[in-house]
Amino acid sequence: MNPAAGEDAPLSYAQQGMWFLERRAGHTRYIDAVTFRLVGELDAAALRAAIEEVVGRHEALRTRFPVVAGVPVQRVSPRAEVPLPLTDLTALPEAEREQVAAQFLAEDLRRPFDLVRGPVVRAALIGLGPREHIVRVSSHHLVSDAWSWWVVILRELEQLYTAHLHGHSSPLPPVPTQYGDFARRQRDWLGGPAGAKQLAHWKEVLAGASGLPPLAVASPEPPSAAPPEPEQPPRTQWMAVPQPLYERLQAAARREHVSLFMLLLAASKRMLRRHVDTDDILVGTRGGFRTRAEFEKAVGLFVNLLPVRTQVPADADFRDLLHRVRRNLIGAYTHRDMPFERLAHALGLWRPGFRPVISVCVSFQTTPEVPPALEGLDTTLINHDPFSAYPLDLGFYEAAGALRVLLVHDPGLYDDKAAARLLDDLHEELETGCRELEDA
Incomplete structure (x- = not known):
């Protein structure tokens, strides 16, 4: 076309x-x-x-x-x-x-x-x-x-x-x-029966969803009389997953017949559950629209946000939670052609002046970040802090036989101490989840 x-x-x-x-x-x-x-x-x-x-x-x-x-x-x-x-x-x-x-x-x-x-x-x-x-x-x-x-x-x-x-x-x-x-085809596809079928699926999945409230580790809000502070750039904190724990996580994922990301997402949801007064844990994860080979060599914004909704009781058994997350994530990937923006507007979940339904994003990054090999030159990357549209953005990066975690946070809602506590709690949930799977 x-x-x-x-x-x-x-x-x-x-x-x-x-x-x-x-x-x-x-x-x-x-x-x-x-x-x-x-x-x-x-x-x-x-x-x-x-x-x-x-x-x-x-x-x-x-x-x-x-x-x-x-x-x-x-x-x-x-x-x-x-x-x-x-x-x-x-x-x-x-x-x-x-x-x-x-x-x-x-x-x-x-x-x-x-x-x-x-x-x-x-x-x-x-x-x-x-x-x-x-x-x-x-x-x-x-x-x-x-x-x-x-x-x-x-x-x-x-x-x-x-x-x-x-x-x-x-x-x-x-x-x-x-x-x-791609943009033209996307709109044509969404106007047809396949788009209507995916929209019906997501309406069922997200019925009654209201999103996570700010986590209990949040910094106290300023008094209402205080003038609003200018928007601050997001802040970042890294955590390296110890190699023995990383290897245990890989082994546990193989035993349970799940992907490593499914296990990491389950631990992340249990970590979030510690800090909210609800069992309904709704997060977003990044998917993509490059489902056709012809778009693999195209440049553009092919990213989509996939809602993953899971009931997480405070005393959730980790194996049960893991397999619920597996079902939820497979369902999201199966229906990943529905743009989140289209879905949010259709369901009235995203309107000016309202808190977005997705306030936490959890993703798994495997795209290798390799600098260009330019003839006659030694090249090395210079990293910089990434942006994020979400108050909390938790990214797992697997590369070169290691696993790292990046937490990008809105400093107006979560200060550095709050972010560090979340990473500590995540580490604890990864350890606890492994132990529960090994002991069962």
């Missing part, structure tokens, strides 16, 4: 929800940024040409979002110019360069995109020395997701940098399907 040249496309439902959140916040909150350090002889012209060619290949990265008759649309710009301005720090004392570079990168993450005029992609180059540079490439989350960056964009950048370095043409085949095609 290829629209006529210049034809606007509708927003996907995920884009529509994010566009609304940005409009309400009044500033850019959701930026995908990849930052890496390069050591060696960098050809900046070849790097810029490679970035521009990636942007030229993917319409999503050339999209802007004007409002037509009160409705935002996707409009693809024909050109793909991406400047790569150099911030040269080599004149500074060597001890100051890293500090100034870190400040530049932090400010860049707060610099808004103009969604109406575009562009929604930018790049920057920091010079630390003749053979050392930092590269930052960013996009608005409206046009990309983790898969887009780590599986598509950076892998294409590797091949295109080599091609431009040697004066060769692109070795990459044309992109078979663009994101605008």
